[in-house]
Amino acid sequence: MEDLGLDKNFWKNKRVLVTGNTGFMGSWLFLWLNILGAKVLGYSLNKSFDKNLFSCFPRDLKSKTIFGDIRDYEKLKKTINNFKPEFIFHLAAQPYVSEGFLDPIYTYQVNINGTLNILDILKNKNFCKFILNVTSDKCYFNNDSRKNVFNEEDRICGDDPYSNSKSCSELINHTFIKTIYSKKNIRLCSARSGNVIGGGDRGINRIFPDLMSYYFDNKKLYIRSLHSTRPWQYILDLIRAYLHLAKKSSLTNKKIFEGPWNFSSDLNNHKSVFDMINFLDKKYKTIKYKKMKNTIKEKNYLHISNQKVKTILNFKYKYNFEEMLSESLDWFKFQSLNSKKELFNFSIEKIETYYHK
């Protein structure tokens, strides 16, 4: 079996905490780790997983979740102390740019205190070997030039509240690596992930979920910004990359795995919203949309480099832009026609097919 962090021998019985496991990305990670035989515990809010992947999990899988707020230091501490995770994937966040404008205080509190709480709770503990703090590609200082391709050395400072809260989370990571964790045997990394496409994303004001709601929930489609380009990537490419990083960095004392990682597809897959609509229109069904004035102050251009992931992790993405859209469309199509139980089995098949591609 290729060494991509996925072999069952490695993950079997590993104790893994996934915060945000009821969300879009967290639920795929949670499912995959369960398939690999890890002992997984989730920590999330008890809301807003209607119609995503988590909603189709059987009861016994769902029950491996502690419902709590990431800002609740005592509850989180108790959870971590009882479970003693060797690996932590921290995804719980207020993850929406538009919500950041509506409620900046909440956004900063969740995205900063969540990170801070986890790192502080673990500062005197020895059971944890690896923490991945999932931030965002939006954490960079972006002057919206078409030519920018950010790498991990570039300046951190997002403009809008969501992006900036993720920049703050990055700074907290940096401080813990350089000082409080400097002598600890724990690999602390951050994931500056590009925009993710996949089955079960029900995100607010995100283009792909909006397109899926248009197709399958008869919702009207409003487009804010047709020519925005983003560093898209397929959900399973990203989860495989997280697992690969976790395995590699936990097996070595080398500091090269510590710190920030950009995750995105190659530059030729960083396409526009227009390209996405065009592809789906031809591939599946005609799309009629209304252009709306963009009241959300967001960037037109965002490109990150995946050179570090390629060279140091020796990691290759499997799916291009068209494949990630087709695969994800497939999931939503299946959901619209089948029961939750069938969707759960179909999602496991998706992981297996992806893995063997």
Ligand SMILES: NC(=O)c1ccc[n+]([C@@H]2O[C@H](COP(=O)([O-])OP(=O)(O)OC[C@H]3O[C@@H](n4cnc5c(N)ncnc54)[C@H](O)[C@@H]3O)[C@@H](O)[C@H]2O)c1
């Ligand atoms: N989806 C993307 O394209 C993308 C891109 C880059 C980074 N990210 C980051 O990845 C992570 C997951 O994003 P997603 O798209 O799966 O979001 P999502 O909204 O689908 O899931 C968010 C998860 O966080 C949990 N959560 C939210 N607030 C919480 C709180 N106060 N306490 C405890 N749990 C809380 C929710 O319960 C849910 O499980 C986030 O950190 C997000 O910023 C996402």
